[in-house]
Amino acid sequence: MSSPAVLSAIDTTERKTRNDLAACYRLVARYGMTDLIYNHITARIPGSDHELLINPFGMLYEEITASALIKIDIEGNVLAPGSTSYGVNRAGYVIHSAVHAAREDVQCVIHTHTRAGVAVSCMTDGLLPISQTALRFMGRVGYHDFEGPAIDDGERSRLIAALGRNDVLILRNHGLLTVGRTVAEAFLLMQRLETACQIQVAALAGGPPIFPSRSSQERTAALFNPATGSADVSVSGGLEWEALLRQLDRIDPSYRD
Template sequence: MTDRPNIDPQEWELRCDLAAAYRLFAHFGMDDLIFTHLSVRLPGKDHRFLLNPFGYLFDEITASSLIAVDPEGHAIEEIDEAKINNAGFTIHSAVHMAREDAQCVMHSHTTAGMAVAAQEQGLLPLNQMSMQFFGRTSYHDYEGIALDLDERERLVRDLGDNSAMILRHHGLLTTGRTVGDAFYEMYYLEQACRLQVAATQGGQKVVMPPDSVAEHTASQFESFEGKGRRPWAALKRRLDRQSPDYAT
């Protein structure tokens, strides 16, 4: 139960989903101490979104600890003097304001994701997991720590209409119409990067499928509507058993 009864039920549900995503990032080893961010847009036309308080580990995040911020980076309500990370605000505000379908935005600094982000060819269609991103992954060149608001325009331009982007020398970014969809994209983008690192370290030449097969596979994945819905429901059931305090 929430100890903040002034929050309407729709917002509370989004808070619980986003807090669950933070806990699952930690569970799957996709967190980076107190850094990187996951965000979700709040209902309404003012582009407010929820972001984690800077300084909290991901397995400490709860629904009530998330901070609502406006498009200018101002916290609508400070919680226990918690602040937001300006670098996280720059990236997430850019995507939320430009893409109506990007209700949720996730960004990671994983070893595998950053390794592939440093490779010249980027993500390769080496397996079924990675083929779903074939021709559907954007790239954004590194410009330094994302503190410059001018970078927002270039981030949005490079992302285009895709739901997955590799930030060169930086990490991974995914979007989704729901928290579950964005998490599904991030989980499998991360898995694709882990598999690529493993395959290229094997000492043998990797075999690439024909582009036609990779495109066909990606199209098959696209035909699955709401593909993140069932995995997300299952993952939340796990959290409800193992760490139900995320929803407080």
């Protein structure tokens, strides 16, 4: 099916979700957070009964377009195949299905296997409150112990218990996961989390780090928390997302196709 045919058959809400999700894939690639054709970013279509969009398994993130995205139900069954001949990697969808089923507040789930993210996931103390960037996540991170590749449906309940109501889940010896009420929020959280992990790996290479005072840690965390944050601090990703979409449109607007 051609790209125009796919997009002409959908409503405005789904079209916007497709555009945002395709942009998110391109941005994750642009910011160096990909792992060949692996991992997923999923987005719930607002107003639908657990209808989700996911990448075709076999495409690089830099190739993803709005029409290529596959519409699936919560169990990963294909509802609309998109414009390519690729299918869905259902084994890799276990993590995403668990989160979307348990968290009605979540529209978007991003999972990565970056070098810095996996490195921090292997550290005994996990993400350390040693930078302003890391303090964004203070009190908002869950940890899930490694059980092997996440392909077992039985792991879902344990994974969800570890995530709880947090925005971030660090999968021990595996990688990072962020959830957002919008695609923009999920991307902002992942980009900031990845940056915090890179800072931590670099800082620890130079010896024991300096920790901010407990009071400054708490104040900074509160400023970046959506529930308690300041109007002077961006927490939802809206402003950043608008700027990033302008950047993509200047460089290569084909993600909208």
